[in-house]
Amino acid sequence: MSRKVPLFRLSVLVFGFAFLYVPILSLIVYSFNKSRLVTVWAGFSTEWYGRLFENQQILGAAWLSLKIAAINATGAVILGTLAGLALARFGQFRGRTILSSMTTAPLVMPEVITGLSLLLLFVAMEQIIGWPAGRGVTTITIAHMTFTMAYVTVIVQSRLATMDDSLEEAAMDLGARPAKVFFLITLPIIAPALLSGWLLAFTISLDDLVIASFVAGPGSSTLPMVIFSKVRLGVSPDINALASIMVLLVAIGVVIAGILMSRQEKTRQRDMQMAIAENQ
Amino acid sequence: MASGARNDGRFEPWKAPGAEPYIRIDRVTKKFGDFMAVNDVSLKIYKKELFCLLGGSGCGKTTLLRMLAGFEEPTAGKIFIDGVDMAGIPPYERPVNMMFQSYALFPHMTVEQNVAFGLHQDKVPKSEIRQRVTEMLDMVKLGQFGKRKPHQLSGGQRQRVALARALVKRPKLLLLDEPLGALDKKLREHTQFELVNLQEQLGVTFVVVTHDQEEAMTLSTRIGVMNAGEIVQVGTPSEIYEYPNSKFVAEFIGSVNMFEGRLIEDEPGHVRIHCPDLDGNVYVDHGVSSPPGAVVFAAVRPEKIVLSRDKPASADNMAHGIVKEIAYMGDMSTYLVRLDSGKMARVTQPNTWRHADDRITWEEPVYLNWHPSSPVVVSE
């Protein structure tokens, strides 16, 4: 086998990643453009970043979105873990098929349908039981939890499927009751999966426009809703600045995670080699 | 094949009249859907025994073990441990511990934390936990590894942590699922003896599941051979090997030549079987209990057959054939001989001499014969 990457595969990757990254890079480049016209270059400037941080509407919406995303992610992880646990560990129980359908359907359900149906539910609930009174943060959070828990469920379920279930049996055999087994063994072992589920639920919530638009009330505009109302009217340079900041934050997070992961992998490899070497 | 040195008449509680079995498995059946995993099994295991459940994959041995541990409930039948009915008692309340095939060491805990886990569940005082964990780790020679995580240990060390973790709770009964399966051959032989020593030292009853007959032979006081969810024979290793009660057991344990035939003479002191594949009849110097004329099998172990160029004196227990294959294995050689009837027979002969110029060789006509005590008569 030759060590050289075949030309075909190389060009596929170059083309593919160019397609994925050129638009993002163009956003960043134009965010430093002096001109209001965004795509007509008129010299370097950081003016739009200053403008962005003066825009109370965007800042307020961003803060609201972060709050909703954090609450949502926490709730989604709890619900998704329970559902994943039930689906992966409880064998056949009554209603299993319905539960598993209800947890996978939101993954592909068009957002307009989810949004509309939840709004109609909230309206009906308000009429009948008087809760939730009006629409706003609560209704957005409930709506987001409902469809992001599906992602968490899938992550938890597939993590549990690859986890050796004799670990749990061993703990039970050593005298731990089922609840204790979950908290002392299962939860610590799947914690990294829960963390990535939390991050995913957080990002999806932060990103959602359509469902939030349906179930939001007056005065509860999330960041995507504010962005949407602005970009609908065409390009605007402070949105480019906002996009650049978001990309930067994500990139920093990913790089840090990558460094941590590769360092861990190295320690792990070293430990294993040590154990093998010692044994000889 | 090493047959257990411990079985020569010293420790045989199953022969003692009126001895109470420690574990009583009473007509236990387990079904998964339509699949019959364990079929009407009854078994008595005595205190301080090292009992092996031996069988191929899917024979139900692991399911039986998991029912003892409490991970599966029997579909029918009862299990008693130390006289207590185990029905409805969950695994965490049974006086039983298990060593898992994968070892199931908790990856997020150190060796010490792993071993201490069970004691913490029993609310044992802190100081006692520390003392017992140290003691146990010393016993399995892992004293200096207490602070390591499982992934920092070699396979053999992990196996010993798993053993220590299961034994530290001083269970009345230890269940071991393929305890040596994940180790390489050298380490396995060494660990076998350590396991037996530890068991004798602590006086714990062991039930071991294995598919490896050699392992079962070396370890156990008694073996229960399983096939298709049923126990086919229970006995000491030498009983199982020398007196298999069925064609299945004879063929499963070691290798054997099966000669099909008809019972023509059935006296209390001897039987004679007519086998079309052999030149003479098979004469066995002990009685069997089958009706005359019944179709039976005479099972003869390869190492119990003698090869010779000269025609043997007796007309019974002999056959004539041609050597077709010879496999040299160092301590002995295996000969495949095609009998005149066309049937292939397997014969092993020890290589007693280093240089033997007149050794029997390929395509040579030979005579096979064996002693009247060698054949075992089994039915289908």
Added chain:
Amino acid sequence: MTGRAESPTSQRLSTGVQLILRVLHHFAPHRWTHARLLKWGVTGRTLVIAVPYLWLLLFFLVPFIIVLKIAFSETQIAMPPYQPLVHWVGDKAVNLTLNFGNFLFLLEDNLYWKAFLNSLKVAGISTFFCLLIGYPMAYAIARADSTKRNVLLMMVILPFWTSFLLRVYAWIGILKNNGLINNFLLWTGVIDQPIVMLQTDFAIYVGIVYSYLPFMILPLYSNLEKMDLTLLEAAQDLGCGPFKAFMKITLPLSMPGILAGSMLVFIPAVGEFVIPTLLGGPESLMIGKVLWTEFFNNRDWPVASAVAIALLIFLVVPIVYFQRVQARETGGGVHR
């Protein structure tokens, strides 16, 4: 996306979690609630199932029933803007008025038919191009060195973590008349008039392919990566050329990945709203956009509901199919 459990940092994390939980465990009121719940016949197991089950029942399944109900009711100018289906007539009699008008309206008005068909067409073509770009990429990543593989995979996922809305927005700047592409082409002299790309179906295709590409690549990758490469060696050993080996071995074996990826792109793309709104023209009809307009602009909740129901009927087959694939991929979770 799921991490490895045994690595040191995750262990440190786990130990932290464990500590917190141990503390919680000692102070939690579970000791008495446990006994109390058991008296009612409620076990931990039932609770684990019941909580997510009831949540999804209330917030996922019941809403569809309400949508169905409203789709059959009549518009009225009030809040909420629809009439109840069930009237109490006298003491005991119930009068149920089912109004099929909304559905008839959908059938009669060409606009809805066209929007549905156009949505299916756009989603279908976009899915095809996603596959065309995504398959070679997934293949190239799956066959890369194991050290590079994770970096490449991370690079596929990375855009997914940045705002979807902003990534669609980026294309406005690229496609518009004085945007990146036109400026470049004018500058090189290939064209002397800007090409109109924004507010066309082309822009919608680009937007959907771009946004949904990771959803195509990821399932394909996890399928291709699992494949036993000795199968290909065996095929070549038996006289198959590399291309033929790909067609006869790799492609058929990657079918589950292709199907899962295609469903993940196709189903949401049919109901897509943001991309046609931002990149498409005013006349580009997509059903998600129509539903949005009926609801927000025309405030016609019953018609919007009828559109939603009709869309669901279109999508029920692919959704159920997707669930089958998904259940198989996660192993169904039933052991023994």
